[in-house]
Amino acid sequence: MNVFCFGAGKAGGRVVEQLLQYERQLKADFIVGAAACDTTAADLDALELVPEDARVLFGTAETNGEGFEGDAAGGTEAAKKEHRQLLEPTDDAPIAASDAFVVCAGLGGGTGGPTAAVIAERLSEMYDQPVYGVGVFSTSTTDPQRASNTLRSLRRLVSTTDHVFGFDTASRVKEEPVSDETYDTLNAELARRLGTLFAAGEVTTADDVGESVVDASEIMNTLRGGGLATLGYSERPLPPRDTSVRGRLKRLIGDDTESVDQIDSLNRITTQTREAVRGQLTLPCDIGTASRGLLVITGRPAWLNRDAISQNQGWLEDQTGSLEVRNGDDPRPDADALSVLVVLGGVAPPERLTALQAVADGDDTNDD
Numbered sequence: 001m002n003v004f005c006f007g008a009g010k011a012g013g014r015v016v017e018q019l020l021q022y023e024r025q026l027k028a029d030f031i032v033g034a035a036a037c038d039t040t041a042a043d044l045d046a047l048e049l050v051p052e053d054a055r056v057l058f059g060t061a062e063t064n065g066e067g068f069e070g071d072a073a074g075g076t077e078a079a080k081k082e083h084r085q086l087l088e089p090t091d092d093a094p095i096a097a098s099d100a101f102v103v104c105a106g107l108g109g110g111t112g113g114p115t116a117a118v119i120a121e122r123l124s125e126m127y128d129q130p131v132y133g134v135g136v137f138s139t140s141t142t143d144p145q146r147a148s149n150t151l152r153s154l155r156r157l158v159s160t161t162d163h164v165f166g167f168d169t170a171s172r173v174k175e176e177p178v179s180d181e182t183y184d185t186l187n188a189e190l191a192r193r194l195g196t197l198f199a200a201g202e203v204t205t206a207d208d209v210g211e212s213v214v215d216a217s218e219i220m221n222t223l224r225g226g227g228l229a230t231l232g233y234s235e236r237p238l239p240p241r242d243t244s245v246r247g248r249l250k251r252l253i254g255d256d257t258e259s260v261d262q263i264d265s266l267n268r269i270t271t272q273t274r275e276a277v278r279g280q281l282t283l284p285c286d287i288g289t290a291s292r293g294l295l296v297i298t299g300r301p302a303w304l305n306r307d308a309i310s311q312n313q314g315w316l317e318d319q320t321g322s323l324e325v326r327n328g329d330d331p332r333p334d335a336d337a338l339s340v341l342v343v344l345g346g347v348a349p350p351e352r353l354t355a356l357q358a359v360a361d362g363d364d365t366n367d368d
């Protein structure tokens with residue numbers, strides 16, 4: 001699925017950077033364009049992969065390039081006032097080649113959350129493609145302003161997008177302040193999951209065509225109806241390819257088939273599907289509330305055991321109680337690992353939101 005990505009605020013821009021990094025690492029090409037906007041000049045300057053002419057500094061009259069420091073009302077006003085400027089990076093971009101927009105932001109601050117909702121709203125008015133949000137919850141679970149910003153920005157992002165991928169930072173870090181290196185690791189983890197989803201179905205050679213390739217419409221159908229989504233993931237190394245003289249000779253004459261024990265591939269897919277769902281989801285939640293699901297298996301073609309994929313699709317249907325679970329494979333002939341990605345859409349608000357609400361209730365400065 002080809003996407004155009006926006007990063008709003010510091011966390012949003014840094015998530016987009018990691019998506020660009022993951023695309024490079026995978027030697028894939030699913031990002032049609034990337035842009036970042038912020039009210040803090042230094043955070044925009046610190047980006048490396050988002051093109052300089054696609055970085056928009058705004059709100060300078062109010063913040064002098066120093067950011068809103070958690071003032072979400074200020075961020076909302078500035079984003080609304082300067083909405084045209086925020087979308088300028090799309091002016092010369094090949095938007096027609098994009099299947100969807102992805103707008104990323106940290107929701108606890110004054111800039112990213114409010115701005116992401118304004119961008120999403122404008123994109124939906126202007127284009128037919130779906131707009132997906134990536135909402136990073138506040139790291140702090142005790143600061144009333146951060147809690148209140150997270151709740152309000154999430155509400156707005158859900159109502160202005162076709163779905164929001166949630167990421168609960170606090171479930172992964174227990175102490176503040178969090179270093180930029182730790183944030184890089186978390187952002188890379190999120191980007192790997194999102195990137196695996198977007199890269200799926202991106203066919204580059206005839207050999208890559210899967211028996212049941214995930215295309216953009218499968219992803220869109222999974223996310224149809226809006227709401228909040230969580231992503232589960234498991235990745236494990238595959239045994240190395242046959243590097244014996246015979247094996248290399250076979251490949252040299254174009255015989256690229258790899259012989260794989262079917263029980264081994266079935267066991268791996270089954271184990272990793274359970275790991276993906278029972279391990280750490282981007283947004284810990286009750287998976288029984290999911291309305292729809294998608295199971296994507298990525299790896300070398302011989303390991304993509306169709307029977308195993310369908311069996312695990314059935315298991316996922318049982319676990320979620322949803323009959324709308326799709327599946328697909330993403331064959332990557334050079335992959336050295338097997339990965340399983342599980343997308344669960346339309347999940348009920350997690351406990352974290354109830355806890356943030358209790359903290360936010362102590363803060364009445366942001367009521368609207």
Ligand SMILES: Nc1nc2c(ncn2[C@@H]2O[C@H](COP(=O)(O)OP(=O)(O)OP(=O)(O)O)[C@@H](O)[C@H]2O)c(=O)[nH]1
Pocket residue numbers: 008009010011012014015038039040067068069070071106107108109110111112113136137138139140146169183184186187
């Ligand atoms: N996961 C993750 N969270 C981050 C990162 N940077 C900041 N955060 C968290 O995201 C929330 C928003 O912070 P920022 O993105 O810095 O804020 P902003 O949107 O730029 O807004 P202002 O600085 O208030 O103008 C805070 O709760 C931070 O703790 C990051 O790189 N990754």
